[in-house]
Amino acid sequence: MKPVAHIKRVICVSFVLIVIVVLSLGAPSKAGTMYPHWIDDITGAIAFYKEGLHFKQEYPHAKWEFYLEQMRVVRTTYETGNTDATYVAMNRFMDMLEARDGDIPVQAANELFNLCNFVTPSTLHDVERHHGPPRMEQSSISKTGW
Template sequence: MWVIKDIRWTAGALLVLTGAMVMALGGPLPAPLPEPDWLDAMMEAVLAEQANEGPFWGTFAPYVAHLTTVRAHIINGEGDAVYQAMNRFMDMLEARDYGVSPEVADRLFDYCYLVTPAKYHDVSRHIDKFIEDQYGGSGG
């Protein structure tokens, strides 16, 4: 019987001690904002292509700048702006803006689908492109 009383006393003391520590630290700490790992991965992919760039340096600079803008929208908590900016990024790749080769543009476009959360881009664009590439027709 004394063991049960000791366990109860110990559990109560730990609960009070934990509560006191939480109060001393100013209450519960907010959860940290999730890191945009997907954006880091996308930026690294663009930078890798930039590193492989031929004699005409600067082709990927607008893409890097655009992803930097996306990061600012994420930091500011502007989900709609992130969605619009990522779709603009895909527009740039589809149009081969700034002289990006079709192979590199397709590779980055496909990688965008893999790493970017669905809430930040129009997933149907990737599906339509896949259907068109595989079957020669439009998906929509």
């Protein structure tokens, strides 16, 4: 009978530990109340292109502020829990990338677009429009063998 009692004790202790872990994590939060790491990934990539020495020298005319401002809109709508507005704002951002608004380089626009497809939750952008294989258009960088 002792082995059965031991098994019951292990099950009971395991259950208590699971309850403690679940309670310490808290209830599932709404989209707007957790920190949106995917937005940070995209914003960080924009900052990389904006501040990168190569892109500053080769594309001094590129207007990265347009993209940073649109990501601020995405972050604000996401943090308030407004998924419809986040969907619209994120699609606007991806449309900007497709159009190369602000005269950004093709390579950077393609890489950012691919990153958006990879990290953005599928419910927050038009996956029917923005899905598919990575965009690999040639830029002046890749044509020079870089």
